[in-house]
Amino acid sequence: MQLFADNPILNTVTKLVAVVVIMFSFVFVVMVPLYNVLCDALGINGKTSGERYEAVQIQVDESREITVQFIAMNNEGMPWEFAPSRTMMRVHPGAVNDTVFMARNPLSRDMVAQAIPSVSPARAAEYFHKTECFCFNQQPLGGEQSTEMPLQFIVDQGLPRDIKTITLSYTMFDITEMAEETAATAVASR
Amino acid sequence: MGDHHHGPAKGLKRWLFATNHKDIGTMYLWFSFAMFLVGGAFAMIIRAELFQPGMQLIKPEFFNQMTTMHGLIMVFGAIMPSFVGLANWMIPMMIGAPDMALPRMNNWSFWILPPAFLLLLSTMFMDGGGPAFGWTFYAPLSTTYAPPSVTFFIFGVHVLGLSSIMGSINIVATVMNLRAPGMTYMKMPLFVWTWFITAYLLIAVMPVLAGAVTMMLMDIHFGTSFFSAAGGGDPVLFQHVFWFFGHPEVYIIILPAFGVVSQIIPTFARKRLFGYDSMVYATASIAFLSFIVWAHHMYTVGMPIAGELFFMYATMLIAVPTGVKVFNWITTMWQGAMTFETPMLFCIGFVVLFTIGGFTGLMLAIAPSDFQYHDSYFVVAHFHYVMVAGAVFSMTAAVYYWLPKWCGKMYNEAMGKTHFWISFVGFNLTFFPQHFVGLAGMPRRIPDYALQFADFNMMSSIGAFIYGSSQILFLYNVIATIVAGKPVSENKVWEGAEGLEWTVATPAPYHTFAVPPQVR
Secondary structure (H helix, E strand, C coil): CCCCCCCHHHHHHHHHHHHHHHHHHHHHHHHHHHHHHHHHHHCCCCCCCCCCCCCCCCCCCCCCCEEEEEEEEECCCCCCEEEECCCEEEECCCCEEEEEEEEECCCCCCEEEEEEEEEECHHHHHHEEEEEEHHHCCEEECCCCEEEEEEEEEECCCCCCCCCEEEEEEEEEECHHHHHHHHHHHHHCC | CCCCCCCCCCCHHHHHCCCCHHHHHHHHHHHHHHHHHHHHHHHHHHHHHCCCCCCCCCCHHHHHHHHHHHHHHHHHHHHHHHHHHHHHHHHHHHHCCCCCCCHHHHHHHHHCHHHHHHHHHHHHHCCCCCCCCCCCCCCCCCCCCCCCCHHHHHHHHHHHHHHHHHHHHHHHHHHHHCCCCCCCHHHCCHHHHHHHHHHHHHHHHHHHHHHHHHHHHHHHHCCCCCCCHHHCCCHHHHHHHHHHHHHHHHHHHHHHHHHHHHHHHHHHHCCCCCCHHHHHHHHHHHHHHHHHCHHHHCHHHCCCHHHHHHHHHHHHHCHHHHHHHHHHHHHHHCCCCCCCCHHHHHHHHHHHHHHHHHHHHHHHHCHHHHHHHCCEHHHHHHHHHHHHHHHHHHHHHHHHHHHHHHHCEECCHHHHHHHHHHHHHHHHHHHHHHHHHHHCCCECCCCCCCHHHHHHHHHHHHHHHHHHHHHHHHHHHHHHHHHHCEECCCCCCCCCCCCHHHCCCCCCCCCCCCCCCCCC
C-alpha cells in the first residue's frame, strides 16, 4: 500500500502511527472486554456469573453447614447508612435463605444508588446463587427515608467441601446523576 | 545537502536545536549515564539500609520510594535511552545513511525526556512522597492507595512513552528507507537488525503502557472502575495489561544488547559471526514469543490451570532461540584468534552471566516452583543478571568499543580492564548471594529481614558498593579519553572490525555518507 508514492518515509511513518493508534485502542476496545468475558465464562475472580440459576431438584444438604458472612460498604463519598440486618448466617447447601439489608438516606434530597456484589473466595462465586437481590435494580430513596432491601440466595449443593465460609460483600455507589441523565435522555427522545 | 558542508552550530544552540544524529546520540548517552548514576545512588541507599537487619537509616515509606524509583529510572531512564542513543549514533553509520529519517522529530523525542524525568524525580518532594508502589505500579496500590503525586507519575510515563514511540518510528523509517544501495536486509549488521525488531516491539507495546496508565488516571480522577473490584472492575486486569506491555519490554531492553555483543565478539575473535541468518531468525522468534508469555509474571494470581500450563510451556520455548544465540556467540569465539580488550571482556562477561540469568529464568518459568520463588530475592537476582550483566554490561562494552571512533581518541586500556574486573566481582558479590536468600524465603521490596539472612545481605551490600563505585572509574576513563586520550588515526580502530562505520574517518566527521556508499 503506497499512501504517499513520492515520499516513502512519510508512507512508513503513517503506517507506524496507525499501529500506535490501533494498539492504544486495543487496550480499551479488546483487552478490557475480553478479560471480562473470559472471567465471566470461566467463573473466576469473584464475578458471579450472569446466567440464570435453573433450580435443580431441591435437595437440602443437611450434612453440612456453610457460614455466609455479609459485608456492606459505601463507595467514596456515598453518604448512605448501609448495613446488613444480620452480619452472618449459617445455612445448608440447597436451602433457600432470606435476609435483608438496611439502607437510610441521611440527606434531604432524593438519591439513586446501585449496589455491586462480590463473592470470596473467588472459587465459591459460581456456587452462590442470588435468586432475588436488591443489587439487580437501582435503588431510589427519598431524602431522609429508610428502606429494607431483600436478598434471597441458595448455596449450591455442588460447593466444594473444603469451602466452609463464603463472604458476600456489597459496595453502594451513588448513581443519582447518572440516573437523572438517563431519565432526561429518555424524556428527550420521546 | 549541496556542496557546502557546515559544521555544528556553536554553543547551547548546537544541542537545543540539534538535528544531527551524532549530536542527539551523544545527548541520549550522557542523559542515560546521568540517570544511571541517579538510579544507582538509589540502589546504594537500598543496599545501605539492607546492610544489617533492622531499621537502620531510612523510613519504610522512603525505602519503598527508593525501590520504585530505582526500577523506573534504570529501566526507562538509563537502559532504554542509552540504547536509543547508541542506535542514533550507529544505525545511520552502519547502513550508510546520511542521518536519521526524521531529524526534527529525533530532536523532540530526546528533549521531552529530561522534563519527564525531572517531573518524576520531583514527585519525591511532594506531599505524600513519590511513587512507592514498585516499578510495576500494580493497582490498587497505584490507584486507591497511591500518594497524590501519582498523577505526575502518570503524566511522566505518558511523556517518556511518547519519546520511545517517536524514537522507534524514526528507527524503523530510517532502516526501511535509507539503506545504502546494495545494503539488503540480510546484509545489515546485527545491531541494526536487533534494533529494527526492538523498534517494532516498542511501537506495539508502548501504547499499551499508555493505555494502562490512562486507565489508572481515569480510575483516580474520572470515577471509572477499571481496576476497582467495588465498581465491577478487577485489579488483576491491571496486571494483565501491564505485563502485556512488560514482557515485550524486557526484550526491548535485551535485544539491542544482543546486537551489540554480536558486533563485538566477531571483532575480537577475528572471525565472522557464526550463523548470521539464525541470529536474525532467533531475534524475530524471541520478539514474537514475547507477546504470548506475559502471565508468567503472575502465576500466583489464581489463573486456571490451563492458563498456567500454556504460559509455562510458551515461556520455556523462549529458551530455544536464546540458546541458538548463546551457541552462536560461543561458536564464533571457538578457535578464533581471540584478544581480550575491554569491550571483549565485557562481552564475555555478558555471555557467561546472561546465561546464568537465563537459566534462573527457566527455573522461574516452571509454574509450580514459581509459587515458591515468586516475589522473593531469587527473582531480584534473576532479573539483575539479565538486566545488569546483560543490558548494562553490553552497553558498557559498546561505549568502550565505539568511543575511539566517536572521539578519535583511545581510552586507557589498563583502566578499562580494571573497570571490568571490579564490575565483574562487585556484580557477582552483590547478586549471587541473593539467589540463596531468595530460595530461603527472603521477600523482595521489604526494608527489613530475618536474622538468618544477615551475612548474605552484608555481602550483597558490600558488592553493591564495589560495583557502584566502579562506575565512577568508568566515568573518569571516558572523560579522560575525550579530554586527553591518545589520538587514533586509523579508520579501522580495531583490526578485526567489519562494517561501514569503520570506513569513515576517525573521529567520525560531523556528516557521514552524504554520498551513499556502494555495498557489495
